[in-house]
Amino acid sequence: MLQKLLSAILVCVSVAGCLSCGKTASHYVYAAIPNASQLAVFREDPYSGILTQLQESPYTVGNGARSVVIHPSGKYLYVANPGQGENDISLFDINSDGTITEVTPRTPTDSQPLMLVMDPAGNYLYCANAGANTVSVYSIYTGSATATQQTGSLTLVKTSPVNGTSGQGIGLTPLSMAISPSGDYLFVSGPQQPVGLIGVFRLTSGILTQVSLTGTADSEPISLAVNPAGTFLYAANFTGNSISTYSISSGTLTQVQVLEDNQKNPAWLTLDPTGSYLYVANQGSNNIGTYTITSGTGVPVPVTDSPFASEAQPSFVAADPNGKYLYIGNTGTSAGVQAFGASSGSLNSIATYSVGNGALSIAVLQ
Numbered sequence: 001m002l003q004k005l006l007s008a009i010l011v012c013v014s015v016a017g018c019l020s021c022g023k024t025a026s027h028y029v030y031a032a033i034p035n036a037s038q039l040a041v042f043r044e045d046p047y048s049g050i051l052t053q054l055q056e057s058p059y060t061v062g063n064g065a066r067s068v069v070i071h072p073s074g075k076y077l078y079v080a081n082p083g084q085g086e087n088d089i090s091l092f093d094i095n096s097d098g099t100i101t102e103v104t105p106r107t108p109t110d111s112q113p114l115m116l117v118m119d120p121a122g123n124y125l126y127c128a129n130a131g132a133n134t135v136s137v138y139s140i141y142t143g144s145a146t147a148t149q150q151t152g153s154l155t156l157v158k159t160s161p162v163n164g165t166s167g168q169g170i171g172l173t174p175l176s177m178a179i180s181p182s183g184d185y186l187f188v189s190g191p192q193q194p195v196g197l198i199g200v201f202r203l204t205s206g207i208l209t210q211v212s213l214t215g216t217a218d219s220e221p222i223s224l225a226v227n228p229a230g231t232f233l234y235a236a237n238f239t240g241n242s243i244s245t246y247s248i249s250s251g252t253l254t255q256v257q258v259l260e261d262n263q264k265n266p267a268w269l270t271l272d273p274t275g276s277y278l279y280v281a282n283q284g285s286n287n288i289g290t291y292t293i294t295s296g297t298g299v300p301v302p303v304t305d306s307p308f309a310s311e312a313q314p315s316f317v318a319a320d321p322n323g324k325y326l327y328i329g330n331t332g333t334s335a336g337v338q339a340f341g342a343s344s345g346s347l348n349s350i351a352t353y354s355v356g357n358g359a360l361s362i363a364v365l366q
Helices: 002-008
Strands: 029-034 038-044 051-053 066-071 076-081 088-094 100-108 115-119 124-129 134-140 155-156 176-179 185-190 196-203 207-215 221-226 234-235 242-249 252-259 266-271 277-282 287-293 300-302 315-319 325-330 336-343 346-354 361-365
Touching: 029 066, 051 346, 066 115, 066 361, 076 100, 076 115, 088 115, 115 176, 124 176, 134 207, 155 277, 185 221, 196 252, 207 252, 221 266, 234 266, 242 266, 277 315, 277 325, 287 315, 287 346, 315 361, 325 346, 325 361
Parallel strands: 176 221, 266 315
Antiparallel strands: 029 038, 029 361, 038 051, 066 076, 076 088, 088 100, 115 124, 124 134, 134 155, 176 185, 185 196, 196 207, 221 234, 234 242, 242 252, 266 277, 277 287, 287 300, 315 325, 325 336, 336 346
16 A cells, blocks of 8 residues: 555655745746656746746656755755665756756665655755655755865765664654745654654754654645645645645644545645645546635635646646646646646646656746
């Protein structure tokens, strides 16, 4: 069951990590394609949402490339490679035209690095290792390149207790992670039965200190998202077919609601940049659920006409920095990236861009 879940997880960066990137004439969209060990790169027209794949794309990355995250500076990105015999993290410089250049060697990590998230300041990179039940923490060098150190390079932060070769044991098999907007807390979900678990960790100079380990309101929380104010956490429960809402107070989670709206296998969720709308990729229903977030209570309420039909098996959803467009990674017969226009939570399909295999993680650079 875990392997089935892991293959469905669309692990990624927290897209919030790149929402404050520098302005450019075009935006750029980066999509990890695990089955081909590639990274597809598109130029986004910020006025229409239309994508154009760069001539140099797709790029070859590590085996099974599954999660991509962009540094807040917009200068470099990272890809987690959990493929057999790989288990490492790639670093790429981002050029002014959106093209990328890999900086080697790759950074080794624990078994099955399935998800990356970064603190909002871009000081630390966190890597969830499902094969070792650990989270590895790396400091990010942002100074000028030297003969021995490349800008953007990773250095392992020593942590204790250790479970595995490089990561801190967290007491659960990580499915998803989310970081608070303040960078003070890391939330990690796991698929333990009969309900899931969410671990809360306080972050101090990259070091994780466990605050709590909470049984969730429903099973297998496969995706987590925190609102911009850092006051609510949302969990997509893959086999529970529901969305859970938790309030956050000093890192402590309190259940607010479990929303069951007859959609199957919610595989990924994300909030728009303002925190006003929640978007959910329902892999088993072939649609995107959209919700208005109730002010004060954080409760999601379905938008009129939601859900909106998508290509088969939508498994990841990312909002562009302006909140005007959504990009969906699909893993069905029309595997690729689907673009939607978004207005007050309502969606209209723009186009689907084939990449030959399922896109399981998407990051957007402005």
